[in-house]
Amino acid sequence: MSTPSTTTYVLRGVRPYGTDPVDVVLADGVVAAIGAPGTVEVPEGAHEVAAQAAAQDGDSSGLVLLPGLVDLHTHLREPGREDAETVFSGTRAAAAGGFTAVHAMANTTPTQDTAGVVEQVYRLGQEAGWVDVHPVGAVTVGLDGEKLAELGAMADSAARVRVFSDDGKCVHDPVLMRRALEYVKAFDGVVAQHAQEPRLTEGAQMNEGVVSAQIGLTGWPAVAEESIIARDVLLAEHVGSRLHVCHLSTAGSVEIIRWAKGRGIDVTAEVTPHHLVLTDELARDYDPVFKVNPPLRTAADVEAVRAGLADGTIDIVATDHAPHPVEDKGCEWSSAAFGMTGLETALSVVQQTMVDTGRMTWADVARVLSQNPARIGRIDATQGRPIAVGEPANLTLVDAGATRAIDGRTQVTASDNTPFGGMELPGRVVATFLRGRATVLDGAVVDTTSSQSNSWNNAALEGAGR
C-alpha cells in the first residue's frame, strides 16, 4: 500500500484507549516507542502533534489515542455516481472521521461483481491514499438476487475480497443465500446480509408504526428485517458458515442475534451510528435527510441496539455512509433516495451515546470501531491492531473534550446529507495516521500527502507482490 511516512511524529500526553497519558513516537510507519510523558527518547526533528491540539483548549486530558478506525460499510459511489461521491472524496472524508480503512460497498455502476470492477475500486483507493480501501464484492450478479457472482475471482483478485454483500438489496432467495454462505468458506469470506424481506417492504418509506400511521407513509415493518436475520442465522448454523448482519435496527433483531450467539452460531452484527440515536419521529417534517434504509426506528429500538452494542451482542458500529446529491434529497420524501452520510460523525455519535453515557469505555470503542470490523473483514493483519511498539502506525487521535457543530455543507464528503446538521456533537478528530503518515493533522485533512503518481506506483508494486 502507500509508502510509510518519512516524517517522525511524537504524540505527547495522549491517552491510549483513554487510559493514563503517555508519549508515543511514530517512525518508519510503525509505533516506535511508547512511554510515560517525558521519558521517551524523541528523534531529532520529530513533529510534535499533541502540543498544537492541546493548546486549543489548553487541556490535553481529552486526547484519546485509538487504533485507526475501520468501517465495514461505506458507499463510495465510484464508479457510477461520482456526483454523490468519489473514492477520493469519500476516503478523504473517512480520514477526517478518523478511519484508516473502509470497505467499499458493491452497489456501484457497474456493480462490483467482477474481479475487474473490484480491482478498479481497489486501485482508486490506492491512488487516493487516504485510507485502505477494501472493496466488498456483490453476492449476486448486478445485485439482482438471481445468480451468484464470481465470488472466487473477486477473492483471488488484487483486491483480495473477503466481504460479500448485495447491500441495498437483500439476498432473499433462501437457496441462493445458502449457496453463498457455503461457497465463501473456501476463502474465509463472509456474507454481509442486508436483511430486508422484499415483499414485506414493497414501497416502504419509513418504520411501520405509530408515526407512519399518522403521517401516511408506507411502513417498513421490523419483522421484514427480523425474519431474514432469523432465517440466515439458522442457515449459517446449518452449513457451518460465517454470517455478518448489516445495520440491524430493531430490538427484535438484537434478541435474535443474542439467541444465535448463545447457540454458538458464527454470526456478527453491526449497527449504524444513526440507529444509535435517531428515531422515526424525525420523519414528521418529511425532510428526506432522515430517510434511510433500514429506516429510523422507535426510541425502544434505539435503547435495544445501545444495550446490544454495550453487551457485545452487536459486534461493530459501521457507518453505512451513503452520500447523495442534493437533488436526490431535495424532493418529495417518497421520491427521495435512502441514506445518510456518516464517516465524519460516527465516532462522535458513539462517544455521545455510549462513552459519555458510561455504557462503554474507549477500549470498547476501539473494539467496535476498529478491532472487530478489521477481524470480520479479515484485514486484521494490518488494521485494528493493538497500540503497541512495532505495530503499524494506523492511529486516530481524538479530542474527546471538544464539541463541534455539524454542518453538512462544510463536511469533507462530497454530499451534504448528514442527519446531524445543526446539532452539537462531542469529540473531534485531531489526527489520523495511516502507516505513520498523517492524513489528518491539527483537525484538518493533510492534502499534500496525496501524490497520485507515487501512490499509484506503490499500489502497483504492492499489488504485484501479493
Place this chain on the structure above:
Amino acid sequence: MKHLLTTQGLSKDDAILLLDTSAQMAATQSRENKKLPTLRGRTVVNLFYEDSTRTRISFETAAKRLSADVINFSAKGSSVSKGESLKDTALTLHAMGADAVVVRHWASGAAHQLAHAGWLDAAVLNAGDGMHQHPTQALLDAFTIRRHLVGRVGDDGRGADASVGADLAGLRIAIVGDVLHSRVARSNVYLLHTLGAEVTLVAPPTLVPVGVETWPCRVSYHLDETLEQWQPDAVMMLRVQRERMSGGSGAFFPSPMEYSRKFGFDARRLAVLPDHAIVMHPGPMNRGLEISAAAADHPRSVIVEQVANGVAVRMAALYLLLSGDIASTNSSTSSTSTSTSSSTDERTAL
C-alpha cells in the same frame, strides 16, 4: 394560520371558525350574484400532481367566487410530468407571485414540504397528499354533519344557520372502508375528534394501519355490529380502490363480493340506523362495491350536498388564509384576549 396542511393539531377554535366562515360563505352561494370581491387581485394556483377534476373544480370555483385569479397548473402535459422537481415548480410559482398554492400530490408530505422548505412564501392549502391528509374534505364533511345534525331545530326562519358556533359534541360517526390508504379517514378522525364527536373506524384488519392505536377513535372489524349496537349518527363510506384487491397474494381482501357483503353499505344496513342518521361518501363512488345505488341515492344520503359544501368550505379556507396581513397572522397574540369574546358577541348579537 398561514397554511392549511392537516387537521391534526388544528385547534377547536380554528376548526369552528372555519366551519362558521363556511356557513357565511354558503349563505352567499344561494344568491343570484354568487361572486364576492374579497380576494380581488390575489392569485391562487391549483397545483395538481394527481388527477382530481372534482377537487380542482371545487377549489377553482371557490377561488373565483371570491374574485381571485386562478391558475391551474396540472402535472399532465406540463413540466411537472417531465421530471421537474417540486422545488423548481415551487420556485416558479414564487416567481409568478402566487398568493396561495392549492396542492394535490401523490406523495405524503408534499404540501408540508412546499409550506416549510423555504421555496416559496405563499399560503399552502393541502388538497390531498398521498395517504396523509385532505383537510378541506374533512372540513366539508364536518360542515355537512353539523348542518344536518346540530341545531336545525333552532333555525329561526330568517335564513340564519343555527348551527353556527356549535361543535359536534356527542355525535357518533362511523368511517367505513380502506382506512389504511385514506387521507380522508386520517383527516376526519382528527377533526371530528377535535370537534367533540366520537369516531369508529370500520374496516377489515388488513385495511387498518399498524399504529392506529394512537388515533383518537375506536376500531371495529364488523360493520353490522357497529351499526346495530353503536347506532352512529352518520356513516361515512370510503372509496375502495380496485387495484387494492387485485394484488394476488398482496390483495387486502379475498374478493369484491366478500368485501361488499361485509363492508358495503346498502338499504338493509341503512334501515338499521336511527331515523336522523345520514350517509356520506367523499366520492367518487364505486356503486355496488362500497355503497349500493339504493343507499347512495337515498333521501338520507347527503353525498351531493357534500360536493356543494365543498365550495363553501374552500372559500372559507381561502378567505381565512389570504385576507389577513401576514405579519399579524403569523405573530399576533395582542388581540387574543378580545378575540374569543368578540366572536361570542357576534353570535349573541344575531
Place this chain on the structure above:
Amino acid sequence: MHPGSRMPESSTTPGSTSETPSDTPSTAPGTAAARTVLGEADIARALTRIAHEIVERNKGAADLVLLGIPTRGVQLAERLAERLAQIEPAFSGEFGTLDVTMYRDDLRRQPTRAVGQTVLPGSLDGTIDDKVVVLVDDVLFSGRTIRAALDALNDLGRPRVVQLAALVDRGHRELPIRADYVGKNLPTSRSERVRVRLADVDGGADAVVISGAPTDSAATDFAGENAAPENAAPENDADERSAR
C-alpha cells in the same frame, strides 16, 4: 385563523369607532380621562327622534327595511325597529343584519376578520329589490364601512333607496358619504377614541364615551360634514390600524 385574527371587542370598523394612542389633541387638553358625551337617556331620545325622522322622511314605513351593521349597528337597528313599530303599527318590527367584512378595502392591512352573518328580515323572501333600506351603524367616521355596506347591498339586490342612520357622526370622512339620520354630531380629533357601549352587548348602562391621550396641544377639531381631516394620510393609516 389565528385567534388574534378575530374581530376586536369594541369596534368593527374605522367608520364606527376610533381608538388611537395619540399625540394629537383631545377635547380636554392635558387629560386622558374618558368623557361620557351621551348617556342612556340621551341615546334613547336620539333613537326615538331618528325613528320619527325615518317615518317622516319616507312618509310612513312602507317597504322599509332596517339593516344593522355588526356589531352594535345590529342592536341599534333592533331598537329602531321597536320604535318604528310603535310609531307605525303597520311596520313589522323586523330588522336584518348586513355583514360587510368580505367587501372591506382593508382586508390585507388587518389581521384576518371573522365573517359575520347577513340575515334579511324573513318577510322579504330574500330580496331587497325596490325596498327602502336604512343602514344602521353606531359611529360614522371615515365612511369606508358604509362604502363596503353599499357594495354588499348591491350584491343582495336593487333597493329603491338606501339611507344611513348613525348614532354618532364624529367627522373625518375619507369618502363622499353622509348620514341621513344622526343621533349626535361629535366634534373630535382623529386621535380620540369614540366608543358606543350598549347594555345588551357590553353590559352596564348605554353610553357614548370619548377618550384620548393626554396632550399639550389644545387644538380642537370641530369635525363635521365639511371638516377637513387635520392629520396627514400616513397617520390615518396608523389610526385605522390601531382602531382594531
